[in-house]
Structure formats: C-alpha cells, structure tokens
Amino acid sequence: MILVCGGAGYIGSHMVHELLRQGLPTAVLDNLQSGHKEAVHPKAVFLEGDVRDESALDQIMAHGVTDVIHFAANSLVGESVEKPLQYYNNNVHGMEVLLKAMVKHGVGRIVFSSTAAVYGEPSRVPIVEDDPAAPTNPYGETKLAMEKMMKWVEGAHGIRYVSLRYFNVAGALADGSLGEDHSPETHLIPLVLKVPLGLREQIGIFGDDYDTPDGTCIRDYVHVSDLAQAHLLALEYLRGGGASSILNLGSAKGFSVKAIIDAAEKVTGQTIKREIKPRRAGDPARLVADSARAKKILGWKPAYENVEEIIATAWNWHRLHPEGWADR
Numbered sequence: 001m002i003l004v005c006g007g008a009g010y011i012g013s014h015m016v017h018e019l020l021r022q023g024l025p026t027a028v029l030d031n032l033q034s035g036h037k038e039a040v041h042p043k044a045v046f047l048e049g050d051v052r053d054e055s056a057l058d059q060i061m062a063h064g065v066t067d068v069i070h071f072a073a074n075s076l077v078g079e080s081v082e083k084p085l086q087y088y089n090n091n092v093h094g095m096e097v098l099l100k101a102m103v104k105h106g107v108g109r110i111v112f113s114s115t116a117a118v119y120g121e122p123s124r125v126p127i128v129e130d131d132p133a134a135p136t137n138p139y140g141e142t143k144l145a146m147e148k149m150m151k152w153v154e155g156a157h158g159i160r161y162v163s164l165r166y167f168n169v170a171g172a173l174a175d176g177s178l179g180e181d182h183s184p185e186t187h188l189i190p191l192v193l194k195v196p197l198g199l200r201e202q203i204g205i206f207g208d209d210y211d212t213p214d215g216t217c218i219r220d221y222v223h224v225s226d227l228a229q230a231h232l233l234a235l236e237y238l239r240g241g242g243a244s245s246i247l248n249l250g251s252a253k254g255f256s257v258k259a260i261i262d263a264a265e266k267v268t269g270q271t272i273k274r275e276i277k278p279r280r281a282g283d284p285a286r287l288v289a290d291s292a293r294a295k296k297i298l299g300w301k302p303a304y305e306n307v308e309e310i311i312a313t314a315w316n317w318h319r320l321h322p323e324g325w326a327d328r
Helices: 010-021 055-063 079-080 084-105 139-155 186-194 224-239 257-268 291-300 306-318
Strands: 002-005 025-029 045-048 067-070 109-113 160-168 169-170 203-206 221-223 246-250 274-277
Touching: 002 010, 010 045, 010 224, 010 291, 025 055, 045 055, 067 084, 067 169, 079 084, 079 139, 084 109, 084 139, 084 224, 084 291, 109 224, 139 160, 160 224, 160 274, 169 224, 169 306, 186 257, 186 306, 203 257, 221 224, 221 306, 224 246, 224 291, 246 291
Parallel strands: 002 025, 002 067, 025 045, 067 109, 109 160, 160 246, 169 221, 203 274
Antiparallel strands: none
C-alpha cells in the first residue's frame, strides 16, 4: 500500500489517479485544509486526518503501508512571510511526525514534493541541483529543512528518499474529470482562464520591463500528469534500490507571462484583457529548472512540452467546472 499524504490536493489527487491506474493499492491522508474530498479517487483508502497527528498516521499505516509520497504542506510564498510559525509547524513539524511514524512502522521509502523555491534568487538559469540553496521566504526555507531532515533520518534509520524540486504545475486530466481548484487561487494559468470564463475582467502583468525577450517574467511549467509520472518513476527507482536523490523537474526553457496569455487566447478563442502593473518585489526575471538529471536517473520524459497543450487541458477542466469542485 502506498500512502499519499495530501492526496486530496491538486497534485496529490492526480498522483493517486496515476497510482490506481497502474493498479497500485493507495491510501490517502488529507486534512482537507486546501484539498477536496471530491478529488479523492473512490478506490483509494481515505482518512481525513493531519500529518501531524500520530494517531492518524498509526491508523492509516495499519493498512500495510510500504511507501510514502508526501505532498501535504502549506505552499503560499506570501502567506509564509506573514505566518512563518504556521509554515514551520505544518511543514517541518509535519515531516518530523511523518518520519517518526515511518520509522515506527518500518516504512523505508519516501518521495517528497519539494520546490525550486529552495534556490531563492538563482545564480544562473537554468538551475541545476548543485546550485546553492538560499531560500528567500519561509516556504522555501521549510521545504529545504524538510529535505535536510530526510537526509539525517536516512543516516540514522535507513529511510531512502527522492526529493523532487519543481516550479509551476499546470494542466488537468485530459478528460476534464480532475483539475486545479485553490482558494485563494495564486497560479497564473487558472487566473488567466478566469477572464474568458467571465470570472475576472482582466489579468494583471506585474512588470513588462524585465531583461527577457518580451519584457515579462519567464517561468517553468510542468503538466500535472507529467509530474505524477515523475513521482511514480521516483518510487520505482527507490523500490529498485536506488540511492537517495534530489532532482529538478522542469521544461529547461520556460514561458513568459505574455506567452502564457497569448497561448490561452489561442486555446479559448477569446481575447484576454491584460493590465500592466508595477513589478512585485523579489520577482526574478527568469526561473527555469534543468531536469537533465531526472531524465537520466529516472528516465522521465514529459508528455506535455507545448504550453498550448498544457493550457488546453486546464481549459477543459475550468470550462466544465468554473467554480471548481463546488460544481460537482
């Protein structure tokens, strides 16, 4: 049995879908703080509970858990600056309690959903795994602390791990049955798509004078199904005896804000009104990850490399569910 912590969230629910599609028994632990019970696959064992709750972990580990895939964390950069103690408690303490339960129940493998926010302001682009980790916010800092905790626990208890660092996740299942629903929504693609849905009048572009081809920030985007596939490959790698690793997941090229909006116009067939706003403090011009190591070690090959294809799957979900899971 594979335990997916945070399996009712956006990425976690797609992970559970992929695991069950592969015929792998799966359990989900989620406190539904930001996840949705409707997003949990009906064939998964589901327990509403918190990763910081030892009794909840004991209860779900009793199902014969052999592996853990860990998504459960607070993940809003701005909120982390305002509420750092909340982020340390939920993220770092949550990892502590989870690893303690894994030691107790003899679970020796974990795939961790990390973030390229651990790099902070990159010294070069694209970013490689050996570049300095210097987070500029508590969110990135807590994720880095979680990575380091796994390293030391491996030394003491032998739990092997793969930590996957990625930037922007986007898209949905191609059939529109599973997708993205955050409150508040902070991701660019769903915010852009709210305009043709009539839920927003326009999309703001924070700065158009960056040192990039069109003056807007460039970011990395990975389709959520490709991300789930990478986690599955990481699990297979660990099951095959692979050594603990930290790997980037990204496109290695990135797409600008204007390029995303232009692509969304093509996909939806509608004009998307945009407004240029002042730069946001701390926004780097380019954030792009080099995922060559993941491709070499895991054999990962993203199926979605065209941003219009990624947006088309997101549009299918949002068009069918403009209010997210509330429409179900």
